[in-house]
Amino acid sequence: MASLSERIAAAADAVRARCKVVPDVAIILGTGLGRLASEVEDQVSIPYAEVPGFSDTTLEGHAGRFVAGSYAGRPVIVMDGRYHLYEGFSLDQVVLPVRVSRALGARTLVVSNAAGGLNPLHEVGDIVIIDDHIGLFGPNVLMGENDDRVGPRFPDMSRPYDPELVARAEAAALAEGVRAHRGVYVWVTGPSLETRAEYRMLRLLGADVVGMSTVPEVIAAVHCGMRVLGFSVITDRCLPDALEPAKIETIIAVADSSGAKLARVIRRVVSGL
Secondary structure (H helix, E strand, C coil): CCCCCHHHHHHHHHHHHCCCCCEEEEECCCCCCCCHHHHHHHEEEEEHHHHCCCCCCCCCCCCCCCEEEECEEEEEEEEECCCHHHEEEEEEEHHHHHHHHHHCCCCEEEEEEEECCCCCCCCCCCCEEEEECCCCCCCCCCCCCCCCCCCCCCCCCCCCCHHHHHHHHHHHHHHHHHCCEEEEEEEEECCCCHHHHHHHHHHHHCCEEEECCCHHHHHHHHHHCEEEEEEEEEEEEECCHHCCCCCHHHHHHHHHHHHHHHHHHHHHHHHHC
């Protein structure tokens, strides 16, 4: 069986055969945030299913493709859609796009997601700039044999989100007039949404937003030496004492409507790198 580094190399070679872009920045687009991909200039689109080791995505709002080209004056590779553990994919599959992006040359990862808001001071449609996360409720993507050619056995996670990039994102949001907050993201595996008791617990732990992605990808990115910047779009309020039943259609609609302002912030950050 091929090693992890060999599987990454095979996928990266397949992408290089279709596209000559050497990216500086990799960008993951979460639920409802795919519009940024249309802003990539001179783009080459490569469906995931045509890359060795990859599969089709299964969710609405996740196109399931790499988009490579120029964005905000920088060479980028955009992951238009992602895999989730709850879809039945393994954690290795969930993070393979990140690892391949690093193998192609990207040193910075910008990751976005749609998330539920746990902080009562935050509103639906606000942007949260992630400055830390809680990932204790699911398996760690680095479990099992470590491939030292990919990264170290015990990567340090004291600053998974680069402080300089977080500060740049705050400045970009201010310049764009976008309401944004620093916050802590907590990963749960899903796909069921949380109970009131679970929301109350997550808030007591210090989480500001909750979602079903991002943390495995960030751990993999740090493992392979990437700087990380993360964003959440608050699509619904998860306040246990005023909880309303969530509608997935509404969550997707809010993420889609907020995508334009998040794209402005990301563009400003990327252009300044």
